[in-house]
Amino acid sequence: MIKKIIVSICIITLMTFFIVGCGETVEEPVTSPELEEAETVPLVPEDVEVSDNEPVMEENVENAVKEFTMIARKFEFEPAEIRVMEGDTVRITVTSEDVAHGIAISEFDVKEDFGPGETVTVEFVADKKGTFTFFCSVFCGTGHREMVGQLVVE
Ligand SMILES: [Cu+2]
Known part of the structure; x- marks a missing residue:
């Protein structure tokens, strides 16, 4: 067992x-x-x-919003050159430091005038590559024609 x-x-x-x-x-x-x-x-x-x-x-x-703060004075823009990428939305806030000026970029239908000490903001889409001239669109004195800058779209 x-x-x-x-x-x-x-x-x-x-x-x-x-x-x-x-x-x-x-x-x-x-x-x-x-x-x-x-x-x-x-x-x-x-x-x-x-x-x-x-x-x-x-x-x-x-292709984001590229913002720039700019000063306009006789007879220049500061900065005088801005660079963005193609497709960027460009927003420029520009202030006059002295007399009335304007900012215009023909190729992007930008044209905004502003008075002494005033600030304006322009916005556009940089939808084409190249180097474009922005210029003062309000006669501001003897150097007005030389009051230009460059927008470079890469
Ligand atoms: Cu001018």
Whole structure:
């Protein structure tokens, strides 16, 4: 009888190991969640695809509003040169330091006059590349014709 009991214990022990072995086998499907993780990896390329769209957003960011603060005085603009990228929205806030002046950029239909000490803001989209002249559009004295600046659109 004792031998039978011992044999039974051995069998139970072996079955326990077998079940544990099955348990390990069950753990193998746990490996398939790793496959799910592997499926998550393709999600990253999808994110990359999203980031493919992001550069478009970045381009939009590049084509952002470029703001400039400018002083107009006899007979110059300061700064006399501004640089933007094609597609940028250009916003120039210009203040007269002395007499009445104006700022005009023919190619972009910009023309705004302002009185002594006044400030105006002009805004336009730099939708073409090139170097364009902006100039004073109000006769302000002997050097009026030389009161010009350059807008460079790259
Ligand atoms: Cu002028």
